[in-house]
Amino acid sequence: MDIISQLQEQVNTIAMLSLNTFGTLQRDAPPVRLSPDYPEPPATNPSEEAVNVAEQSKAMSAALVQAAKKFDMLVAALPLSGEDAQLKRIAELQAENEAVGLELEKQLEAAELELKMVQELFNQAADNCLNLKKPD
Amino acid sequence: MVGSPPPFAFLPSSPLLPPSTCDAGVDLKRGLLMTAWVDHQASHKTLWLRHGHSRSRPQRRPSLSLAGSLPERPCRRVVTEERREEMTTATSSSYPPPPPYYRLYKDYEHDPASAPDPPPPIQGAFPLFGATYTTDVVLPTLEDQGVRQLYPKGPNIDIKKELRSLNRELQLHILELADILVERPSQYARKVEDISLIFKNMHHLLNSLRPHQARAALVHILERQIQRRKQAVEDIKKRREEARRLLKESLQIVDGQLR
Numbered sequence: 001m002d003i004i005s006q007l008q009e010q011v012n013t014i015a016m017l018s019l020n021t022f023g024t025l026q027r028d029a030p031p032v033r034l035s036p037d038y039p040e041p042p043a044t045n046p047s048e049e050a051v052n053v054a055e056q057s058k059a060m061s062a063a064l065v066q067a068a069k070k071f072d073m074l075v076a077a078l079p080l081s082g083e084d085a086q087l088k089r090i091a092e093l094q095a096e097n098e099a100v101g102l103e104l105e106k107q108l109e110a111a112e113l114e115l116k117m118v119q120e121l122f123n124q125a126a127d128n129c130l131n132l133k134k135p136d
Numbered sequence: 137m138v139g140s141p142p143p144f145a146f147l148p149s150s151p152l153l154p155p156s157t158c159d160a161g162v163d164l165k166r167g168l169l170m171t172a173w174v175d176h177q178a179s180h181k182t183l184w185l186r187h188g189h190s191r192s193r194p195q196r197r198p199s200l201s202l203a204g205s206l207p208e209r210p211c212r213r214v215v216t217e218e219r220r221e222e223m224t225t226a227t228s229s230s231y232p233p234p235p236p237y238y239r240l241y242k243d244y245e246h247d248p249a250s251a252p253d254p255p256p257p258i259q260g261a262f263p264l265f266g267a268t269y270t271t272d273v274v275l276p277t278l279e280d281q282g283v284r285q286l287y288p289k290g291p292n293i294d295i296k297k298e299l300r301s302l303n304r305e306l307q308l309h310i311l312e313l314a315d316i317l318v319e320r321p322s323q324y325a326r327k328v329e330d331i332s333l334i335f336k337n338m339h340h341l342l343n344s345l346r347p348h349q350a351r352a353a354l355v356h357i358l359e360r361q362i363q364r365r366k367q368a369v370e371d372i373k374k375r376r377e378e379a380r381r382l383l384k385e386s387l388q389i390v391d392g393q394l395r
Contacts (some may be wrong), residue, residue: 002349022313023214086351097362100365108372
């Protein structure tokens with residue numbers, strides 16, 4: 001894929017990762033104690049879930065940072081140059097293309113001429129051969 | 137003029153009657169339906185107009201007669217063409233007629249130059265099936281889409297630098313969003329809007345790189361073409377040399393045999 005499309009894909013990936021991160025955290029976060037009056041809810045494996053959430057959040061944030069780093073790397077790899085430089089190069093290449101095209105045409109014409117000559121010679125030689133050989 | 141025709145008005149949508157008749161109309165004095173017949177005789181060079189209350193038979197005496205000669209084309213064609221156009225607008229089930237400029241190409245097979253040239257390609261904006269399109273394809277600026285532009289305007293901006301700084305800002309905003317969700321969860325909307333603004337700016341910057349990519353592709357194509365042409369020139373030269381060499385050799389052989 002060309003580099004600009006890769007960059008666009010990377011931007012979308014960053015967006016998706018941040019969406020997933022916040023969504024997962026909001027879904028899996030353990031409830032927060034609002035006030036000391038309300039009793040704690042009955043613990044249903046709180047330690048495992050807390051560990052899971054902590055690990056998940058670490059992994060997801062690491063992925064987010066990785067994606068941002070990859071974006072930076074892709075930006076650094078962009079082969080940018082000025083518009084004027086490009087237009088100048090295009091004009092140069094067009095001129096060179098014209099010149100090479102003319103030479104190709106010249107060579108082609110000369111080669112076709114030679115081909116015709118050789119074919120004539122061959123025809124003459126074949127005719128001579130036929131004429132020299134008398135039937136018995 | 138023979139007799140005076142009654143005041144007569146054509147009805148707007150009447151079915152097409154057989155040739156040499158006009159459509160039915162209304163006798164304005166009595167409010168009755170009438171039919172008018174138009175008759176032209178080239179030999180007499182006269183045009184007769186007859187009225188009648190019957191749809192199948194005109195009255196004997198013409199209500200109006202005009203002296204003069206009409207062109208060879210019968211009256212019917214003028215009538216039927218107008219009628220046909222009216223019919224197509226009135227009834228939607230009939231197909232539209234072909235565009236009338238087909239007549240300009242009557243002699244195309246014998247004389248292609250007699251037909252007019254095709255119209256030149258359209259430039260600028262043109263309407264098509266109710267929507268306006270333009271031939272000048274340009275990326276609309278962010279302001280046109282109602283989005284604030286975060287990176288500086290101007291002809292020469294360092295795109296790489298801007299993209300990198302937008303990336304940093306994005307990371308910072310995501311972190312701030314996490315913070316807000318912990319401390320002040322009800323104020324998430326503004327932060328989310330900011331993040332989407334940054335994304336839009338990034339995408340717009342990347343889209344503005346596409347013309348540059350197109351020019352680079354053109355450069356690449358030209359370079360490849362030049363290389364192919366050079367290769368072809370070399371090939372031709374080589375073959376010609378080989379052919380010449382073979383001819384020389386065969387000449388030497390023939391000479392050797394002759395001596």
